[in-house]
Amino acid sequence: MPEPSVPPTPPVPLSALLAREDLGLRQIAGPSDPDIVIHWVHTSEMADPYPYLLGGELLLSAGVHIPEAAGSGTYFDDYVGRIVAAGGAALGFGLAPVHDTVPRALVAACEAYGLPLIEVPPRTTFSGIARAVWQLMAEARTAELRRVTEAQQSLASAASRPDPIPSVLRRLSQRLGGLAVLYGPDGTRIAWAGREPGDEARAALETLAEVVRPTRAQATAPQPTRAPAPQSRRAQSPVLRTAETPAPGPRPAQAQTAGQPAQAQTHGPQPAQAQTPGPQPGQAQTPGPQPARAQTPGPQPAQAQTPGPQPGQAQAPIPRPEQTPAPASSPAPTSATDTVAGTHLAAYALGTGQGFVLGVAASRREAGDHTIASVAAVLLSLLTGEHQSGAGAARGSALVRLLLGARPEDVAPLLGAGRWVVVHARPADQSPDAVAASALGAALGSALVDLARDVVRVLVPADREPAPQPGWTLGISAAVAPHEWPAADTQAARALARARATRTALVRHGSRPGLGQLVAPDEAQAYARELLAPLAEHPALTETLRTWLSLHGSWDRTAVALAVHRNTVRQRISRCAALLGTDLDDPDVRMELWFALGQV
Numbered sequence: 282m283p284e285p286s287v288p289p290t291p292p293v294p295l296s297a298l299l300a301r302e303d304l305g306l307r308q309i310a311g312p313s314d315p316d317i318v319i320h321w322v323h324t325s326e327m328a329d330p331y332p333y334l335l336g337g338e339l340l341l342s343a344g345v346h347i348p349e350a351a352g353s354g355t356y357f358d359d360y361v362g363r364i365v366a367a368g369g370a371a372l373g374f375g376l377a378p379v380h381d382t383v384p385r386a387l388v389a390a391c392e393a394y395g396l397p398l399i400e401v402p403p404r405t406t407f408s409g410i411a412r413a414v415w416q417l418m419a420e421a422r423t424a425e426l427r428r429v430t431e432a433q434q435s436l437a438s439a440a441s442r443p444d445p446i447p448s449v450l451r452r453l454s455q456r457l458g459g460l461a462v463l464y465g466p467d468g469t470r471i472a473w474a475g476r477e478p479g480d481e482a483r484a485a486l487e488t489l490a491e492v493v494r495p496t497r498a499q500a501t502a503p504q505p506t507r508a509p510a511p512q513s514r515r516a517q518s519p520v521l522r523t524a525e526t527p528a529p530g531p532r533p534a535q536a537q538t539a540g541q542p543a544q545a546q547t548h549g550p551q552p553a554q555a556q557t558p559g560p561q562p563g564q565a566q567t568p569g570p571q572p573a574r575a576q577t578p579g580p581q582p583a584q585a586q587t588p589g590p591q592p593g594q595a596q597a598p599i600p601r602p603e604q605t606p607a608p609a610s611s612p613a614p615t616s617a618t619d620t621v622a623g624t625h626l627a628a629y630a631l632g633t634g635q636g637f638v639l640g641v642a643a644s645r646r647e648a649g650d651h652t653i654a655s656v657a658a659v660l661l662s663l664l665t666g667e668h669q670s671g672a673g674a675a676r677g678s679a680l681v682r683l684l685l686g687a688r689p690e691d692v693a694p695l696l697g698a699g700r701w702v703v704v705h706a707r708p709a710d711q712s713p714d715a716v717a718a719s720a721l722g723a724a725l726g727s728a729l730v731d732l733a734r735d736v737v738r739v740l741v742p743a744d745r746e747p748a749p750q751p752g753w754t755l756g757i758s759a760a761v762a763p764h765e766w767p768a769a770d771t772q773a774a775r776a777l778a779r780a781r782a783t784r785t786a787l788v789r790h791g792s793r794p795g796l797g798q799l800v801a802p803d804e805a806q807a808y809a810r811e812l813l814a815p816l817a818e819h820p821a822l823t824e825t826l827r828t829w830l831s832l833h834g835s836w837d838r839t840a841v842a843l844a845v846h847r848n849t850v851r852q853r854i855s856r857c858a859a860l861l862g863t864d865l866d867d868p869d870v871r872m873e874l875w876f877a878l879g880q881v
Contacts, residue, residue: 293418294318322410322414330364339372352385372398478644493628699742702773703757755788756780778843
């Protein structure tokens with residue numbers, strides 16, 4: 282049976298729908314499995330509903346399509362077989378006005394194919410059933426959100442305790458009803474809490490942790506974005522599937538033989554997997570329930586559907602491709618799931634990139650479990666980050682020494698050898714906050730982050746080349762030694778102003794040799810001080826003149842760079858011209874002023 286392309290809402294157990302007394306529904310055939318769920322309701326009177334089903338539906342029909350002589354042929358076998366092949370979850374048959382009772386041949390066909398058959402009494406409308414399903418979905422969604430919110434608050438509280446890592450693991454194990462374990466970069470257990478699973482499941486969880494643990498090369502190299510290959514509704518290779526953003530909901534998992542490599546399952550949107558449908562009309566069959574197949578909840582894109590065999594036509598089994606490991610060059614998934622010996626397993630790579638992994642093992646899986654575990658993974662990422670390691674202690678030592686009067690070049694070796702660049706950054710749409718600043722520092726590869734009013738400053742080792750960041754405008758200084766950090770800070774500020782004025786994501790401070798290097802530094806600085814002396818007591822005028830010249834005299838772009846009105850720019854430039862006693866429209870004057878401004 283194909284996996285349904287389910288909507289982003291929790292599924293409704295068929296048993297919950299049958300329990301609604303106001304509907305009066307009664308199951309008269311098919312398995313009474315509590316794990317059977319409904320993802321939506323669809324009404325159709327077509328003799329072949331296959332092309333109109335996505336999978337997971339409760340299909341409702343009053344039997345208008347049934348011919349008079351249907352009971353003596355294979356009509357019902359063909360009809361039910363097509364519903365099963367399309368992934369239908371159940372069939373609801375309405376009594377009156379067409380049929381007073383459910384045809385016996387339909388009951389027999391549903392029993393043979395393992396499709397639940399629901400008798401709908403005359404007083405119950407199909408729209409009433411659909412409304413009941415949506416109500417149950419809304420109730421389930423509300424309960425899930427409440428559960429996730431309570432878990433988030435509980436985990437955040439645990440993270441603030443004196444023993445944050447064990448506390449978060451204890452609280453997570455209580456919320457999920459199983460084991461929560463933190464693996465170190467070498468695969469050893471650092472801390473754990475909760476009930477231990479069996480030996481087979483414990484070994485499988487350790488294997489799953491290796492699946493998501495990045496190698497050193499993967500941790501440092503940029504990860505390319507790969508578009509998924511197009512796949513049909515009927516064929517999908519069961520290779521390793523990674524997870525990014527899972528949708529909530531129960532997740533029946535595929536049983537695996539002991540010793541078989543763990544398979545990461547996708548939580549997010551994906552095409553339905555190919556599955557060999559149940560018994561087809563005209564094909565040899567063995568009645569009875571078929572083994573449960575892995576299903577992935579969450580929204581999935583609709584796939585092009587190729588109609589299967591027509592009623593009465595035999596269908597050869599679909600060959601299942603062999604599992605192949607992911608190529609060595611492929612990036613490790615951020616999370617993966619598996620089910621072994623009836624235990625649901627999940628592993629999450631922590632965001633520090635240092636190889637820490639959160640593992641979870643539970644005997645049951647409920648809606649919202651993945652979201653709760655993801656919250657715990659974020660908290661543990663912060664708790665196991667650089668500030669908890671030797672690098673954090675070194676930064677603390679450097680700060681203390683600076684506060685006690687040490688020079689930057691004396692404490693720089695504590696932070697790392699070599700040269701550095703200063704990055705100034707501003708978000709595109711709003712003022713930065715502490716969380717956004719920390720995330721930016723992590724993206725740039727440095728924990729040395731300063732949130733200064735409306736600008737984030739990051740000190741980055743020169744060997745880590747800063748790249749454009751989505752939603753940010755960056756200005757980057759030249760690579761300098763520690764004693765030149767103040768000058769680099771000024772360079773980054775000017776580069777950021779130019780980036781904002783030109784609407785460029787990233788601008789670097791120019792490092793090309795210029796004509797200014799032909800003049801001795803002392804002489805150049807003396808000349809600059811003398812030329813710019815009338816502006817010495819007016820820093821705002823000096824900065825406005827510098828920005829205006831760098832932008833080729835553009836009033837509008839200078840106003841954007843300085844966050845002032847364009848009329849203010851005009852007034853300041855006119856004031857500069859008056860104080861300097863010169864014509865700023867003269868290119869020779871502009872050149873001299875630009876040279877002088879580069880020396881101060």
